[in-house]
Amino acid sequence: MKRRDFLKWTAVSSAGLALPGGLGALGRMTEAAQGPDLVVAKGASTPQVVRAALNAMGGMKRFIAKGDVVVLKPNIGWDRTPQYAATTNPDVVGALAKLCFEAGAKKVRIFDNTVSDARRCYKQSGIADAAAAAGAEMVYMDSRKYRDVKLNGTVLKSWPLYSEIFEADKVINVPIAKTHSLSVLTLAMKNWMGVMGGVRFRVHQRIDESLVDLCRVIKPTLTVLDAVRILTANGPTGGDLDDVKRLDTVVVGTDQVAVDSFGATLFGMKGSDLGSVKLAAKAGLGVMDLTKLQIKRISA
Amino acid sequence: MLTRTRRISQGLFLALFLFLFIQTEAKGTDELGWPVKLFLDFDPLISLTTFLASHTVEGLFWLSLVLVGLTVFLGRFFCGWVCPLGTLNNLAGSLRKKRPRPPGPGWFRFKYYILVAVLASSLFGVQMAGVLDPLSLTIRSFSLAIYPALSYAATSLFDGIYRLNLPLITPASEAVYDLLKKTLLPFQQPWFAQGTFIGLLFLTVLGLNLVQRRFWCRFLCPLGALLGLLSRHAILRRSVSEECDSCGACVATCQADAVPAGKEKWRASECLVCNNCDDVCPKNAVSFGLMKGRPTGGLDLGRRNVVASFLSGAFAVPLLRISPLTRPRMSDAKLIRPPGALEEKGFLQRCVRCGECMKVCITGGLQPTLLEAGLEGLWTPVLVPRIGYCEYRCTLCGQVCPTGAIRKLPLEEKQLVRLGHAAIDKGRCLPFAHATPCIVCEETCPTPKKAIWLEEVTVKDREGKPIRLQQPHVDLTMCIGCGACEKHCPVVGQPAIYVTSAGESRSEEHQILLQAT
Numbered sequence: 001m002k003r004r005d006f007l008k009w010t011a012v013s014s015a016g017l018a019l020p021g022g023l024g025a026l027g028r029m030t031e032a033a034q035g036p037d038l039v040v041a042k043g044a045s046t047p048q049v050v051r052a053a054l055n056a057m058g059g060m061k062r063f064i065a066k067g068d069v070v071v072l073k074p075n076i077g078w079d080r081t082p083q084y085a086a087t088t089n090p091d092v093v094g095a096l097a098k099l100c101f102e103a104g105a106k107k108v109r110i111f112d113n114t115v116s117d118a119r120r121c122y123k124q125s126g127i128a129d130a131a132a133a134a135g136a137e138m139v140y141m142d143s144r145k146y147r148d149v150k151l152n153g154t155v156l157k158s159w160p161l162y163s164e165i166f167e168a169d170k171v172i173n174v175p176i177a178k179t180h181s182l183s184v185l186t187l188a189m190k191n192w193m194g195v196m197g198g199v200r201f202r203v204h205q206r207i208d209e210s211l212v213d214l215c216r217v218i219k220p221t222l223t224v225l226d227a228v229r230i231l232t233a234n235g236p237t238g239g240d241l242d243d244v245k246r247l248d249t250v251v252v253g254t255d256q257v258a259v260d261s262f263g264a265t266l267f268g269m270k271g272s273d274l275g276s277v278k279l280a281a282k283a284g285l286g287v288m289d290l291t292k293l294q295i296k297r298i299s300a
Numbered sequence: 301m302l303t304r305t306r307r308i309s310q311g312l313f314l315a316l317f318l319f320l321f322i323q324t325e326a327k328g329t330d331e332l333g334w335p336v337k338l339f340l341d342f343d344p345l346i347s348l349t350t351f352l353a354s355h356t357v358e359g360l361f362w363l364s365l366v367l368v369g370l371t372v373f374l375g376r377f378f379c380g381w382v383c384p385l386g387t388l389n390n391l392a393g394s395l396r397k398k399r400p401r402p403p404g405p406g407w408f409r410f411k412y413y414i415l416v417a418v419l420a421s422s423l424f425g426v427q428m429a430g431v432l433d434p435l436s437l438t439i440r441s442f443s444l445a446i447y448p449a450l451s452y453a454a455t456s457l458f459d460g461i462y463r464l465n466l467p468l469i470t471p472a473s474e475a476v477y478d479l480l481k482k483t484l485l486p487f488q489q490p491w492f493a494q495g496t497f498i499g500l501l502f503l504t505v506l507g508l509n510l511v512q513r514r515f516w517c518r519f520l521c522p523l524g525a526l527l528g529l530l531s532r533h534a535i536l537r538r539s540v541s542e543e544c545d546s547c548g549a550c551v552a553t554c555q556a557d558a559v560p561a562g563k564e565k566w567r568a569s570e571c572l573v574c575n576n577c578d579d580v581c582p583k584n585a586v587s588f589g590l591m592k593g594r595p596t597g598g599l600d601l602g603r604r605n606v607v608a609s610f611l612s613g614a615f616a617v618p619l620l621r622i623s624p625l626t627r628p629r630m631s632d633a634k635l636i637r638p639p640g641a642l643e644e645k646g647f648l649q650r651c652v653r654c655g656e657c658m659k660v661c662i663t664g665g666l667q668p669t670l671l672e673a674g675l676e677g678l679w680t681p682v683l684v685p686r687i688g689y690c691e692y693r694c695t696l697c698g699q700v701c702p703t704g705a706i707r708k709l710p711l712e713e714k715q716l717v718r719l720g721h722a723a724i725d726k727g728r729c730l731p732f733a734h735a736t737p738c739i740v741c742e743e744t745c746p747t748p749k750k751a752i753w754l755e756e757v758t759v760k761d762r763e764g765k766p767i768r769l770q771q772p773h774v775d776l777t778m779c780i781g782c783g784a785c786e787k788h789c790p791v792v793g794q795p796a797i798y799v800t801s802a803g804e805s806r807s808e809e810h811q812i813l814l815q816a817t
Contacts (some may be wrong), residue, residue, distance in 0.1 A: 078746075119326055120326065120328050204738050205736050
C-alpha cells in the first residue's frame with residue numbers, strides 16, 4: 001500500500017466510524033440472518049472445536065473470500081509454552097489458518113509485537129510450528145511498517161500501528177483469555193496492543209480508554225477467543241500450572257466487545273466489570289449486554 | 301603448489317570460523333545446534349592461562365592438547381594454515397603491493413615477552429590472556445564491533461532503498477534483504493558500549509599489516525609465541541640444498557621472521573609453514589620434510605629480558621588488585637553478572653573476554669565492562685537491564701562460555717539464580733510520585749509467582765481528588781534481578797525501578813536478607 005492510499009484508507013475508515021448508529025444496527029441485523037452473534041464451542045479436540053464453532057457461525061466462507069490475504073493476530077507476547085496459557089493455543093491458530101485456506105485465502109500471515117524475544121515467543125508458543133504445518137506465514141514485525149494512525153480517541157489522538165493490519169483483506173483477532181492486574185483481564189480488545197509501536201507501555205496510564213481508542217479503528221472481521229486453557233492468576237505472563245484452568249472452549253464472534261463481555265463470564269465476572277468493555281459499549285463499538293445477543297452454545 | 305593448498309585451508313577455516321560466529325545466535329529454542337566455541341576449545345593459551353589462574357580444568361580443555369601435540373610435530377601450522385586472524389592479516393597485508401622492509405631484526409622476540417608476562421600474571425591469579433589472545437580478540441571484535449557495524453551499514457542501505465520505493469529496484473532489494481536477514485545478518489541490530497573503540501583496536505591490528513605484513517603474528521601474538529616455543533623441535537623441517545645461491549628471494553617472501561638471511565639459519569619457532577619460500581625459490585632448493593635436527597636459528601630471548609617480562613606480569617597482579625572495587629561489598633552496584641557466573645574472583649580468573657556471551661545474549665543486555673570491575677575486569681560481561689534484560693527461559697550465555705566462567709546451568713537451576721534485586725525509585729515511579737496508574741513492572745515480571753506485587757491504595761491528586769491505584773513493591777524472597785522491569789519501565793531515562801547486584805546468589809557477601817533463600 002502506498003502512502004497516499006494509506007492516508008485515503010484512514011480517511012475513509014474514520015468516516016466510516018462516524019456512521020450513524022442506525023446503519024450499524026442494520027449491519028448487525030443482516031449478519032444475524034446469517035448466523036448467531038456469538039458461538040461458544042466446547043470439546044476435547046481443539047481443532048474440531050474451532051471448526052465446529054466456525055460452522056455454527058455460518059462457515060468460514062462467510063468471512064473469507066477467495067484470494068484474500070488474511071492476518072491472524074494471536075497473543076504471543078511472552079516466552080511460554082502452551083500449557084501455561086500465557087499465549088494463544090497453537091491448535092486454535094493452526095485450525096483457523098487451515099479454515100482460511102479452505103475458504104480460498106491466498107495468504108495467511110501471523111504476527112504479534114511480542115514483549116519477550118520474538119524468536120522465542122514464536123517458537124516456544126508452538127505457533128510457529130502450527131503455522132508452518134498449516135502453510136501460513138509466521139512473520140516478524142518489521143519496524144519500518146508502523147505508521148502513525150489518526151485515532152481521534154478520548155486519550156489516543158494518533159499512534160504508530162502496524163500497517164499490515166489495515167492492508168490485509170481480512171483480519172482475525174485470536175486472543176487468549178488471561179488475567180491482567182490493570183485491565184483485570186486481557187481478552188480481544190487488549191490484544192490490539194500487539195500491533196502498537198512506540199512506547200506502548202505508556203498507555204497503561206489510561207488503559208481502558210486507550211483500548212477503546214484502538215478499537216475505534218481496528219475492526220477485525222472475526223474474533224476467536226481462545227479459552228482452551230485460561231490463566232486465572234499471575235497474568236499476563238503466568239508460569240505456574242496451578243494458575244491454569246482448562247475450559248476446552250472457544251468463543252467466536254464478529255463483535256469484539258461482545259466477545260470480551262462473554263469472556264469475562266469465563267472468570268466468574270460480568271462484562272461490566274471490565275472498564276474497556278463498558279466504555280466501548282458506551283461508545284457504540286459493540287454490545288456488552290449478553291441478553292441482547294444471540295449466543296449459540298455447541299459441543300464438538 | 302603447497303601455497304595454494306595452504307590458501308584453500310585458510311579460506312575453509314576462516315569460513316568455518318565465520319559460520320560458527322553467525323550461528324552464535326538464538327533461533328527461538330534454547331539450543332544453538334552448533335559447537336560455536338570450537339576454535340576457543342582448541343586454544344592452548346586460553347586453557348593454559350585459565351588453568352594457571354584458577355587451578356582447575358574444564359572438560360573440553362583437552363581439545364587444546366590436540367593442537368599442542370600437532371604443533372610439537374608440525375610447527376606453527378595453526379598460524380599459517382588455520383588461524384582466522386592470521387588469514388585476515390594476510391588479506392589486509394595484500395592491500396599493499398610492495399612488501400615493506402622489516403622494522404627490526406629482533407622485534408619478533410617481543411611476542412615472547414608478552415607471553416611470559418601473560419603467563420606470569422595468570423600464575424598469580426590474574427587472567428588477562430583473553431585481551432590479546434588472537435581468537436578471543438577476533439571473536440570479541442567481530443561480536444561487538446565489526447558485525448554490528450556491517451549490520452548497521454546493510455540495514456541503512458536497504459532501508460534507504462525501501463524508503464525511496466522505486467519500481468523494480470525496491471522489491472528486488474527487499475528480496476535480497478530478506479535473504480540476508482535469514483542467513484548472514486543478525487536477527488536484530490546489536491548495540492554495544494565501546495563497540496567503536498574495540499572496532500578501532502581491531503582495525504589497528506589489521507592496519508599494522510601495512511607497516512609489516514602479519515605484524516601481529518610476527519611481533520605481538522602471545523598464542524603465536526606459545527606455539528613458537530612448542531615448535532622448536534618440530535620434525536617438519538625446512539632444508540636447503542646445495543643449489544641455493546643466497547639470492548634472498550625466500551627472505552623477502554617469508555610471512556614471519558623465520559629465514560633471516562643465510563641458508564643455514566632457519567628459526568623453527570618463527571616459521572608459519574606457509575611454504576612461500578619453497579614456492580618462490582628459483583633454484584628449487586628449498587623443501588620441507590620430516591626430519592630430525594636442532595633449530596639452527598635460535599630465539600636468544602635474553603635471560604634478563606625474560607626475567608623483566610616475568611616480573612612485569614607478576615607485578616601487574618598487585619597493581620590491579622589495589623582498587624577498592626576488589627574489597628568485600630565494595631563492588632560496583634551495577635556490576636550485574638550473567639546467570640551462572642562464578643563468584644567475582646573465580647569469574648575473573650576464567651573469563652577470557654571473548655564476547656561469545658554478549659554475542660549470543662538474546663536481548664543484547666550483556667555488555668563489555670570498561671572499569672566497572674576494575675581494569676582487571678576489562679571487557680568482561682555485565683548485564684545492563686536498560687539495554688536488555690535476562691530472558692527467564694534462556695540459558696545460552698552459559699552454553700557458549702569457553703572456560704566455565706559462566707556455568708552451563710539446566711534451565712530449572714538458572715531460573716533460581718539471582719543476578720541481584722530490583723529496587724523502586726519512589727521519587728520517579730508514576731503511582732508513587734505522580735498519582736498515575738502504571739503496573740508495567742509487575743506485568744513483565746517473569747517469575748511464576750510475581751516478585752513484584754501491587755498494593756491497592758487511594759492517593760490524592762493536586763486538587764485533593766482521591767484516586768484509587770496500585771503501587772508496586774518488590775518481594776526480595778522472589779526477585780531474581782533479571783531486569784525485565786527495569787527494561788520496560790516507561791519512565792524514560794533513569795528508570796523508576798532498577799536492578800543492582802545486591803542479593804546476587806553468587807556472592808555470600810552481597811546478601812541483603814538475613815535468610816537468603
